Amino acid sequence: MAEKRQASGEAEQEEKPEAKAEPKHETRRPERKAGRDENVVFVGKKPTMSYVLAVITQFSDGNDEVFVKARGRSISTAVDVVEVVKKKFMQGLKCEIDTDTEVITDERNQKINVSTINARLFK
Numbered sequence: 001m002a003e004k005r006q007a008s009g010e011a012e013q014e015e016k017p018e019a020k021a022e023p024k025h026e027t028r029r030p031e032r033k034a035g036r037d038e039n040v041v042f043v044g045k046k047p048t049m050s051y052v053l054a055v056i057t058q059f060s061d062g063n064d065e066v067f068v069k070a071r072g073r074s075i076s077t078a079v080d081v082v083e084v085v086k087k088k089f090m091q092g093l094k095c096e097i098d099t100d101t102e103v104i105t106d107e108r109n110q111k112i113n114v115s116t117i118n119a120r121l122f123k
Helices: 002-015 048-060 072-089
Strands: 040-042 065-071 094-105 111-122
Touching: 040 048, 048 065, 048 072, 065 072, 072 094, 072 111
Parallel strands: 040 065
Antiparallel strands: 065 111, 094 111
């Protein structure tokens, strides 16, 4: 009779459909792109204060220097960012500014000169 119980127990186990294990979704931090420094703020089309906040956040995270970079029409916004940070938020900062020109080829294979600015803010 013990054999009958075991056989019936095995049969019951076989009849039950096995629950498929749900794939577990792991939360991963996105991998950093190579060459991207955390202490660089790229200025674009957002309002000036967005970039000012980004620069101040970098300094409050412990960085001793922050680079503010921009190209083309965003250069004036980058200069505004540097001046607001220096005059309103962190009066003791020093600044080194480097300008350059990049040659870019557009979709019509024409070469275009684009001005760039790289401002180094440091304590």
